[in-house]
Structure formats: structure tokens, C-alpha cells
Amino acid sequence: SQQGEEDPQALSIQEGENATMNCSYKTSINNLQWYRQNSGRGLVHLILIRSNEREKHSGRLRVTLDTSKKSSSLLITASRAADTASYFCATDTSSGGYQKVTFGTGTKLQVIP
């Protein structure tokens, strides 16, 4: 598998339901980030979790990181139609002070009103 692979590739849920997306990666990381992209638009940073953290929350978002399994999950609770977008995990593997992020293939989420 490639660095940063999300599953599922596509997810369709009803408004109000929870959405869970998973990400697996291959190499050691400094941190893992989740981004959102509306169709044809820019990338919006959602949350960053460092390699020494296991769980992080931000509003309706909950991210977990399991470095032993090299995997992360993003949970969106009480989904809304406006959450419809593609979600990408991105792993930072740089050795310097800068960030070098490798993006995954993305999960396309559709929330049906």
C-alpha cells in the first residue's frame, strides 16, 4: 500500500449519522493531518495529531492515531449535508523544521439530507 491510503474510497450516509474514515501509512511520521477538499476547491486543514498523541478532538471531529498499526481514523459525528467533501489524511515525514506532507488518496464523503 502507498503512504497514506484512506478507506473507504467513497462513503454515503444520511444526515445525522456518524462518518468514519480510516488512513493507513507505511513509514514513521512526525504528525498526521486531516484535510478536507470541496469539489474543485482548496484544501482546508481540519486537525493535526502528533506521533506521541493517541486521540484528538475538535468540535464534531475526533481523530485517533495508532502508531503501532500505522493507522489513523477520522470520525465526524452528527454529519451535515455541508460535510459533503473529500477528506484526505496527510503524513508529515520531514527531517527538517519544514513540513513535508504526503497526501493519501482520499475518501469522498456524501451526506444525504
Place this chain on the structure above:
Amino acid sequence: EPEVTQTPSHQVTQMGQEVILRCVPISNHLYFYWYRQILGQKVEFLVSFYNNEISEKSEIFDDQFSVERPDGSNFTLKIRSTKLEDSAMYFCASSPPKGRTEAFFGQGTRLTVV
């Protein structure tokens, strides 16, 4: 809220022409990046830039590409002789001085090479 701005939002250019994509990073950021996303594919790292030099570049960033910070605010990506396969969305990003933290992305420039 401060943001990264990119111009133009869409650029159409003829194959073989030079193109310059412009970015204004967030003012107190010190690390700058370019990424690209070919339609329907992954976002790919091109280059990172710090202290007026390239920190790291990917295999994609060949001799056709160059970056420059011509003044205190702009950060540019130049493609010397565009090819059809350069058609993509190009994203500029910047991150704060402490580094190894999230990058803030611009809205992207859609480059179409015809």
C-alpha cells in the same frame, strides 16, 4: 483570519510557454511549499522553501520548475516550458516559524495547458 492567496485562480497557456504562478503566504510564516493535484488524483508534494533556498524537492520538480521569493511577500512557481501533463491544480502553502506544524493552503491555481 490570515490566509494564503494565489493568483490567478485559473490560467490557460499554450504548450511550450512559460508560466508563473503567484502566491502570497501568510505574513509571519517562514516555510513555503508548492503542491499539485492532477484532476482526480492525489495531492503531490513539489517543493519546500525556507530561508531563500529549497529545503526539499520531489522527483516531479525537475529542471522545468523553479521557485522564487522575489520580495518579502510573494512566492512564485515558474514552469519554463509547459507540457500537456503539467495541467493540474497547483497549491501554495505556508507554515509558521516553529515548523513541523500544519500548513495553510491557498485556494489553488488551475493550470490548463493546451
